[in-house]
Amino acid sequence: MGFLYPGALAFFALVPALVLAYLARERPSRVTVSSVLAFRALRGFRRERFGGWPRLDWMFFAEALILSLIVLALAGPFIWSSRAPLAVVIDNSAAMQALTPSGKTRFEIAREKLDAELAVQNGGGEISVYVTAPQPRRVAPPFTTLTEARFALTQIKPGDAPNDQTTLENFLSNLASEARVATVIFAGANALGAPIPARIHPIAVSDPVANTAIGSFTLRREALGAEALHASITIANFSPDTRALELVVTGDGKEVARAKESLGARETATLEFPTLAPARIYEARLTPEDALALDNVAYATAGSVRNVSILFISPTPSDADGLDSIPGVEVSAKAPDAYSPDELGSFDLAIFEYAAPKDLPGVNSMLVMPPPNDPVFGFTVAPTAKVEIAGWRTTDSLTDSVNFRLLSLRGGEYFGAHPWMSEVVGGDRGALMLKGERGGHRFVATGFNPFPYLGRRNLPMSVLTLNSIGYLAGLGASSVGYRTGQPWLVPAGVERVILPSGKKVAARPGTLFTDVSEQGVYELLGRGAARTPRAVNLADLTESDLSSVPLLKVEAPSSSSAAPPVLEKTSLADYLLFAIIALTALEALIVYRRRRVIEAP
Amino acid sequence: MFGLPDEFTPGFLARLEKLRIRTRQRYAGLGRGMHLSPKRGSSLEFNDYRHYSPGDDFRYIDWGLYGRSDKLYIKLFQEEEDLLTYIFVDASASMAYPAGDRKFESAILTALALAYVALASGDRVMLRVLGGQGAKVDPSFVNGRHRIVELARRLRDLKPAGQFDFANSLASELIAIRRAGKVFIVSDFLMLLNSVTRGLGMFTAASMDLTAVQVLGGSELNGQGLDGDVEVVDSESGERLRVSIGERERGQYRETMLRLTREIKSFCLKRGLHYSLYTTDNNFQNFFVRAVSDLGLAH
Numbered sequence: 001m002g003f004l005y006p007g008a009l010a011f012f013a014l015v016p017a018l019v020l021a022y023l024a025r026e027r028p029s030r031v032t033v034s035s036v037l038a039f040r041a042l043r044g045f046r047r048e049r050f051g052g053w054p055r056l057d058w059m060f061f062a063e064a065l066i067l068s069l070i071v072l073a074l075a076g077p078f079i080w081s082s083r084a085p086l087a088v089v090i091d092n093s094a095a096m097q098a099l100t101p102s103g104k105t106r107f108e109i110a111r112e113k114l115d116a117e118l119a120v121q122n123g124g125g126e127i128s129v130y131v132t133a134p135q136p137r138r139v140a141p142p143f144t145t146l147t148e149a150r151f152a153l154t155q156i157k158p159g160d161a162p163n164d165q166t167t168l169e170n171f172l173s174n175l176a177s178e179a180r181v182a183t184v185i186f187a188g189a190n191a192l193g194a195p196i197p198a199r200i201h202p203i204a205v206s207d208p209v210a211n212t213a214i215g216s217f218t219l220r221r222e223a224l225g226a227e228a229l230h231a232s233i234t235i236a237n238f239s240p241d242t243r244a245l246e247l248v249v250t251g252d253g254k255e256v257a258r259a260k261e262s263l264g265a266r267e268t269a270t271l272e273f274p275t276l277a278p279a280r281i282y283e284a285r286l287t288p289e290d291a292l293a294l295d296n297v298a299y300a301t302a303g304s305v306r307n308v309s310i311l312f313i314s315p316t317p318s319d320a321d322g323l324d325s326i327p328g329v330e331v332s333a334k335a336p337d338a339y340s341p342d343e344l345g346s347f348d349l350a351i352f353e354y355a356a357p358k359d360l361p362g363v364n365s366m367l368v369m370p371p372p373n374d375p376v377f378g379f380t381v382a383p384t385a386k387v388e389i390a391g392w393r394t395t396d397s398l399t400d401s402v403n404f405r406l407l408s409l410r411g412g413e414y415f416g417a418h419p420w421m422s423e424v425v426g427g428d429r430g431a432l433m434l435k436g437e438r439g440g441h442r443f444v445a446t447g448f449n450p451f452p453y454l455g456r457r458n459l460p461m462s463v464l465t466l467n468s469i470g471y472l473a474g475l476g477a478s479s480v481g482y483r484t485g486q487p488w489l490v491p492a493g494v495e496r497v498i499l500p501s502g503k504k505v506a507a508r509p510g511t512l513f514t515d516v517s518e519q520g521v522y523e524l525l526g527r528g529a530a531r532t533p534r535a536v537n538l539a540d541l542t543e544s545d546l547s548s549v550p551l552l553k554v555e556a557p558s559s560s561s562a563a564p565p566v567l568e569k570t571s572l573a574d575y576l577l578f579a580i581i582a583l584t585a586l587e588a589l590i591v592y593r594r595r596r597v598i599e600a601p
Numbered sequence: 602m603f604g605l606p607d608e609f610t611p612g613f614l615a616r617l618e619k620l621r622i623r624t625r626q627r628y629a630g631l632g633r634g635m636h637l638s639p640k641r642g643s644s645l646e647f648n649d650y651r652h653y654s655p656g657d658d659f660r661y662i663d664w665g666l667y668g669r670s671d672k673l674y675i676k677l678f679q680e681e682e683d684l685l686t687y688i689f690v691d692a693s694a695s696m697a698y699p700a701g702d703r704k705f706e707s708a709i710l711t712a713l714a715l716a717y718v719a720l721a722s723g724d725r726v727m728l729r730v731l732g733g734q735g736a737k738v739d740p741s742f743v744n745g746r747h748r749i750v751e752l753a754r755r756l757r758d759l760k761p762a763g764q765f766d767f768a769n770s771l772a773s774e775l776i777a778i779r780r781a782g783k784v785f786i787v788s789d790f791l792m793l794l795n796s797v798t799r800g801l802g803m804f805t806a807a808s809m810d811l812t813a814v815q816v817l818g819g820s821e822l823n824g825q826g827l828d829g830d831v832e833v834v835d836s837e838s839g840e841r842l843r844v845s846i847g848e849r850e851r852g853q854y855r856e857t858m859l860r861l862t863r864e865i866k867s868f869c870l871k872r873g874l875h876y877s878l879y880t881t882d883n884n885f886q887n888f889f890v891r892a893v894s895d896l897g898l899a900h
Contacts, residue, residue: 028830028843034698034821035791036835038857042844 002569004076011071018067022060059587066583073576078569083125084182085142087175088149090114091188091205093133094484094519095543096158098189098209098292107158110187110205115150117203121183122146128181129153132188134161134485134517136171159517160294161485162543163190169552176200176556190552197556206549210239213295213544214247215268217284217537218481219276219302221473228275229302233284235271237263238545246287247271251279268541278302281521281533295544299521299535300481308473309346313339314353314368319451323351329469341509342493345530349472353449359509362491362532364442364472368449369413379445380416382430387412387448389432392425397471398435398444399424402464412448421445435471439489440482440534444468482536484519487512491524494532498523604750608710609717613886617714621722622684623899624810625873628782650674684724685742685782687809688712689774692733694836695791696761699825702818705761707881708787711814713753714889715785718898720746727778728752731770731788734762740777764837767792768799775803783897787814789821790865798868805872812875812897815862819882822858824851 003009033039096107104112118127126142127149139156143149168190175184176197186192187203196202215234237243242264249257257273276282279302286296309330312320317333324331332347336355341362344350350357350365356374357365372381387409392399404425414430415423421436421443432447450461450468482488490497490507497507500520507513507524516522516536524532538544653662653673661675690712696705716726725742735758743751771786784804790797790813804811820826827833827846834841844850862878869876875897879888893900 028832030832030834030841031825031827032698032834032836033825033827034695034704034789034818034836036833036838036840036842037791037793038854038861039833039842039844041857042846042850042853 001077001079001572004078006075008071008074008076011074012068014067014071015064018064019060022063059590062583062587066580066587069576069580069583073573073580077572077576079572081570084121085125085180086118086121086127086149087130087178087181087184088114088118088127088153089130089132089136089172089175089184089186089188090153090156091133091163091186091190092131092156092158093163093189093543094158094160094294094538094540095162095189095292095546095549096205097160097294098211098546100205100207100209100291105158106189106205106209110203111153111156113203113205114153114185114187117185117187117201118146118149121185121201125182129156130171130175131156132168132171133159133163135164136168159484160519160538161517162483162538162540163188164485165190165550165552169554172200172552172554173197173556176554189546189549191549193551193553197554199556200554208547209291210241211290211292211295211544211546212237212239212243212245212263212286213292213541214284214286214298214537214539215541215544216481216539217282217298217300217535219282219300228277231257231273231276231282231284231300233271233273233298234268234541235261235263235286236266236268236541236544238266238547239290240265240547247284248287249273249276249282249284251277251282254279256282266547281535292544292546294519295538297519298537298539299519301521301533301535308348308469310469311339311343311347311350312353313350313355313357315355316353319353319449320351322451323465323469326466326469342527342530344491345493345526345532349469353451360439360489360491361441361443362493362509365444366468366472367443367445368451369447370445377418377421377443377445379418381413381447382416383411383413384429385411387414387432388428390426390428392433393423396424396435398433398464398467400463400467402460402467404460406460409448415445415447418445439491441491442472444472481539482516482534483539484516484536487514487516488534489513491532493526493530494524495527496525498525500536605753606706606710606713608885609713610886613889614717616890617717618721619900620718620893620898621900622686622719622724622783623897624684624783626781626808626810628684628780628810649677651677683744684719684722685780686716686719686724686726687729687778687782687784688715688726689729689731689771689784689786689788690756691786691788691790692730692759692761692763693765693788694732694762695789696816698836699818699820701826702821702881704789704816704818704821704881707879707885708789708814708816709756709759710885711787711816711879711889712785713749713756715787715814715896715898716752717746717749719783720744720749724783726752728755729774729778730756730759731767731774732761732763732765733759735759767796768803771800772803775807775809781808782810784809784811785814785897786811787816789817790815790861794861794864794868797865801868801874802872805874810897811869812877813865813869814896815865815876815878817858817862817878817880819880822855822880824854 090110098106100106100109126144128142129139129149129152130136131139139152143152172186175181176199184200186200189206191204191206192202213236215236218232219229221229231249233247235245235247242262244262246260248255256277256279259271261269261271263269282300284298289296310323312331312333313336315336317335320331320333323329341359344361344363347363349363350361351368352365352370353368356367356370357376360376370377370379372379389404389407392404414427415434416430418434420438421434423431424435425433434445436443450465490509490511490513494507494509497505497513499505499515499522500518505515519536519538522534522536524534653675657675663674663676666674690708696708716728719726725744727740727742729740801811801813824846830845832841832843866876875895877892877895
């Protein structure tokens with residue numbers, strides 16, 4: 001037994017104080033009565049007690065005991081107990097949804113095996129239950145009984161997100177090294193590679209299961225003004241034999257494309273659909289159905305419409321006149337003061353000229369000579385009277401067919417190093433053009449203003465501008481895909497998100513949205529009726545490969561170290577508190593009854 | 602009501618009106634009344650015969666007896682007079698304790714109720730206070746029910762205080778009142794039994810009809826609300842006694858008190874005296890109406 005705060009034992013000095021207080025309280029009080037006649041018959045008290053002390057009332061001992069217990073409780077008494085705390089890790093990744101030949105899912109089998117192993121390994125200590133996807137986390141505070149832990153396990157369902165293998169390996173390694181954990185039981189699709197740390201008891205549910213899957217579903221628009229979308233869909237066959245597969249693509253519920261493909265064992269193929277009819281939401285479904293239904297379907301949303309609509313925010317809105325002359329482009333110009341992030345929902349992209357947004361824009365955006373040190377992008381700029389281009393990326397879609405040597409630019413600004421945007425065009429004193437992706441959107445920043453030079457007089461600048469708009473409008477490149485388990489930034493103007501399950505979740509622009517475990521189409525709701533669909537897919541062929549699951553490499557300080565008994569401090573404060581309350585209640589009851597007897601006629 | 606204590610409601614007074622004082626002897630009064638007197642008089646109640654003497658009123662000759670005996674006899678009738686009622690109230694210090702029990706106030710209520718019964722019956726009442734401090738009560742007879750207000754006013758300013766020797770005080774009072782009649786003594790009788798019996802015995806020796814009304818506090822019977830180690834001080838003698846009171850002691854105390862009251866009651870009954878005990882935690886009106894017989898009253 002020990003004490004967390006042994007200094008509190010000094011309060012035992014209060015016990016003599018209680019004795020003194022008791023003696024003072026029990027000092028005979030002087031009372032005038034009508035006659036002492038009847039009192040003469042009562043025995044005197046001093047004669048019968050040693051030294052004439054007040055009589056020993058059991059209440060005194062009860063109060064002394066209560067005080068002692070309070071002092072003990074303040075000192076934080078505890079006892080050491082040898083327990084074996086248990087950590088239970090159950091794989092709830094998408095692959096665990098796979099049906100096995102037994103008719104049960106991998107997750108159900110893992111849970112059954114885990115339940116049996118729990119009964120064997122339970123050493124009376126706390127049981128912590130963890131899930132692995134999308135990130136390893138504990139489902140609840142540690143359980144004290146096996147029943148509670150088993151009940152918690154029944155509440156867990158496998159999600160649509162894959163495991164992050166590296167994180168899972170690190171997590172298991174940490175658990176295996178944790179001094180407060182005696183045994184770790186890991187039940188999942190992945191087996192552990194040797195050497196397995198002694199503390200870890202793996203339960204692998206990794207029997208090979210034949211599976212076919214859609215790996216990715218991307219859309220792109222081939223050229224400005226083109227109505228149809230180009231879809232690329234990757235499919236894979238992870239079964240040991242050749243499979244004849246059929247892929248059906250629907251747009252807003254109507255079939256827009258269909259293809260058949262025969263894939264050999266462990267083969268992948270990319271199916272191209274160059275002329276998908278316009279639709280808001282596309283769904284690709286692979287047949288025949290197999291063990292894992294989740295990866296037989298994928299979603300995509302059309303990122304742009306026939307005409308590229310641009311919101312042009314600038315203190316000199318007339319600069320947008322040149323853009324407006326490009327076929328297939330609609331420009332709406334606004335002064336920075338009149339701009340509201342809510343308006344972005346009805347535009348494909350935004351151009352901020354000599355201005356910067358206050359929140360990360362919810363659409364792909366271009367920033368032309370932005371002001372320095374804005375709170376969102378944090379550009380550092382160095383103005384210059386004469387811009388000198390020193391080099392550019394020749395393979396970038398932005399610089400495609402642009403001969404920068406022919407450009408003659410006057411004033412501009414050089415960018416300093418940027419944390420997440422990379423240089424596309426550089427000058428002698430810094431970058432002149434940057435690009436990057438953030439929150440699922442593309443951003444381009446230029447240190448010069450290309451718009452006054454649009455037209456035949458300056459062909460390279462016009463090509464650069466068209467490249468930029470094409471890049472930002474998603475033309476000629478795949479649309480950005482979102483994957484289950486990967487959080488994304490909430491775009492500006494979005495207040496709520498409707499999950500594929502129909503559940504509505506509040507969202508705050510600029511913050512990470514982490515409720516991304518479900519595969520399907522998320523609806524981003526802005527103010528008013530603004531509603532933007534966003535497709536989130538498993539899109540992970542490693543997860544879909546149910547026949548060759550990679551081994552997890554778990555490291556432990558010493559692979560030979562057996563699970564040591566863990567000494568736990570068990571606090572006695574709760575018991576003391578209970579005893580204090582019980583004694584106090586008993587004393588109150590006795591005092592109450594005494595008073596009633598005295599007051600009774 | 603009209604200067605009377607609150608307990609004297611119109612209903613209670615109406616019930617008192619129906620009562621009268623009952624005596625076991627006949628006492629000469631000071632005027633016409635409703636009680637038979639040892640004197641012969643002109644009431645309707647026949648008393649005796651005597652031989653006719655010249656000058657006697659012919660109306661009282663018993664002609665029937667004359668027809669049977671040829672002798673003239675005069676019928677003698679009982680005289681009816683008022684009753685001289687003496688009410689003694691103990692105002693010693695002990696009547697003030699325990700403070701919450703309102704013993705003295707209850708004693709005054711009892712005395713006033715008895716006085717009202719007497720006055721309403723046409724008897725004369727003399728109120729005498731034993732001990733106490735404050736305005737002295739005039740030791741003279743009053744008659745007429747309206748005088749109850751005056752008696753109540755006299756008692757109002759009286760405070761219980763001091764100590765007196767019960768037997769000696771009553772002896773002095775007995776000498777002072779001279780004429781026999783009905784005597785009520787209202788007291789807690791918390792004194793040595795010997796003193797009580799000597800005092801009460803003097804009245805029986807003087808052919809007085811006596812009723813002893815013992816007034817005790819409700820808590821007084823049950824240990825006076827004391828608990829633990831207590832130094833009790835006698836309100837009259839100042840005697841100090843250290844006692845330790847617990848459950849058992851409270852029971853013992855109560856037994857002693859009840860034994861004291863039983864002994865006083867036993868003495869009274871043996872001597873043909875009326876005795877009644879009133880504990881102040883009971884309703885006064887109920888007590889008075891139910892204890893009519895014990896108080897020496899009759900309907």
